Amino acid sequence: MILEIKNLSKSFDNNMVLDNVNLSLTSGKIYGIIGRNGSGKSVLLKIICGYYVPSSGEVLLDGKDYMKNFEFLPNARALIEKPSFLPDLTGFENLKLLASIQNRIDDNDILRIIDKLNLSSEKDKIYAKYSLGTKQKLGIAQVLMENPDIIILDEPLNGIEKLTAEKIREILKEEKEKGKLIIIASHIKEDIDFLADEVYEIDSGKVIKIK
């Protein structure tokens, strides 16, 4: 699978956020995107997901411009925004409800990912009572549970304690070995350095390969 970003630019009210970005991303690799806060990392991820429309240029998945049909990126899951779950349901119920949209997995698949992310002891607590880190873990669980081909994460280790962060890094490496295309944005260079096969930095709208 190849995700190609060609001559992509994005501006908001004459403020150029991304300027002629060209990237070619393939399956089985982790791509890191770094840059200071507000540099345009999230905007790039949102365009790839299909939430935002580029001002110019295109994003192709295996040569197909999925945005032309007004669709979002297919076979992908993302955690770019603050995780949004139903506060009165437990973590498990929230994941089950999300999984019911596509009906691709069963309860065992959900429990497996819950266990992998060390969420088992929290799965029956209602979401409103979760700590910030646990909410983030549940957000990552919703990304991973349906075995997507493409995984897109923005600051995934925010608020997560050291041990679980280590576990998540391991899981992401496992997913890479399975042939997934993974894109991670962070303003913490160390997180990216450890995980990514290729690292890109966004500065003044330009994307530069640094690893």
Next chain:
Amino acid sequence: MNFILKNDFNYLKKNKIKLLLLFLLINVISLTLHLTEEIPSLEKIMFSNATNILKDEFSIIQYIIFLFNNIVFIFLILDLFIKDLNYELDNLFMRIKIFKWMFTKFSFVIIVTIVLKLLEYLSLFFCLYLLSTISWNIELVNLIVIDIVYTLSIEFSYLFLYILFYRANNIFIYYIVGVFLFLVIPKNVYNLHKYILFLLLILLIIIVAIFLITKKFHKKMIEKLRSN
């Protein structure tokens, strides 16, 4: 579908319950003002929920109730529509096609509108039954049906308006066009029962137009909502 319905229901229960109770309460309070009048039950109800505003009998209270009743529903549809585009990108839109989302969303809005309208009339009937007398006739059913269709038409018209002007940087354009629309729409709801098929046709056309425009511009809407 289940996710959207549960999510929306939970949202209303958690964030809008006071507004919806106020909506029911205001109509009941308004009814109590007409309880002692020597007029048929149908007229008492129409006075209380402002579904029979007559041009030659101007009543500021009726206009306020008419405005309030409709604004509650306009607010409801806009809120439910915008909320997902604003807060449910990762969870929802990576899993669902935009057409299916709209279909489920609009089904929920229609169900909620019907339920709220039925609750409104049930509370009015109950109040009449307890405190006065109620005389049943087919006209009451006509009123409920036309009121539901009318309210849905208002809701979807304003959603259509929102979608048409979402790019406007000046928020006043919504208010100006919104107020203008309120001035020109027929306010004698009961009399519209003669034109119910026509109203249903307009409603259908508006919903189809919303589907087509949203499919094309939902990403721009997401961007616009984020930049506000």
